Amino acid sequence: MAAWLLTAILAGGAALRGADAAAAAGARATACAAADAPAGPRLQVTVTGTRKVAGNITITLYGPRPEDFLARGGRIARQRILLHGAAAEACFALSEAGAYAIAVYHDENNDHVFNRTMVGMPAEGYGFSNDAPALVGVPSFEAVRFAVPVGGSQMTIHLRY
Template sequence: MNANFINNFFLTSSVVLYSVAFSFNTYAKDTSYLKGSEVGPRGKISKIGLENNLELYKFDEADSCVDNSTQIRTLITNLSKSGIVKVELFGKKNFMKKSGKLRRIRVPADSERVSLCINVPAPGEYALVSYHDKDGNRKLKKAWNLKPKEPYGVSNNPVIESLRLPRWAEASFYVPQEGIEVVINLVKP
């Protein structure tokens, strides 16, 4: 009787685990994007996304450039004409961490240089991080050592020769009330 109980227990447990695993696969959310679709996994594709056949949404768009406003007028260089350019704005707290991101912008990489504007909440110290998502899949390709395999850069264009992230002091800059212009020269890995 004891062996029968153990066999039934393991048989029942196996069926339950298989059912749970099967249901996760069956109901898993599809996060892939079919190029040309008007709707992606995160909602409706923006007009710019549709025009460029890229997964871009309204919340990805850059701000309008306005002279003498508290914003960062950014020029990203060293691009090829494909995919997406992603730019993230950080304050000092949690710099380079997901929780520290103040704003994220994605725009088409439709030329070798892309200009965009980012409004900031107030004058102060900020830093920008950018990369060129060449295949437009919204993910940065990384090598085994976590170093980017796609062009990347940060504000002030510091030279970082070791396997480390840029420091706040290397990437930060002051944004005055009338705004500032920043150039990020992407580094090709």
């Protein structure tokens, strides 16, 4: 796996700072338990396949614009879930039904960085919505995009190491 894949995953995770472009475009999301959670659909996300119980699972949610996927400032929400077992669950309260995408990584040492080896390979697990493969590079937005209907949705993502 190329180092540029890791850079893209980082952009989707801990490296993002500043205003979220998708939020400015109208899509909004928070944790379901947040006091300011929108009244729209709920998205339940389960991440499985951790190789050890340590650190957190960082889940980054993107809206319907392909150009925002894995782009700096493109996320609409992010949650870091402390790992207490082999899987982690998060709930996103969405402002509206529509197309979304997810990138996740297992931050085993809880340093809020997607760590890599000396040769640029992932040192921590990662995954995408629809379990889209990342064999040669980052999956396309089309491969990770999924629809959340008015009634809400669930997504399970299996980590790769």
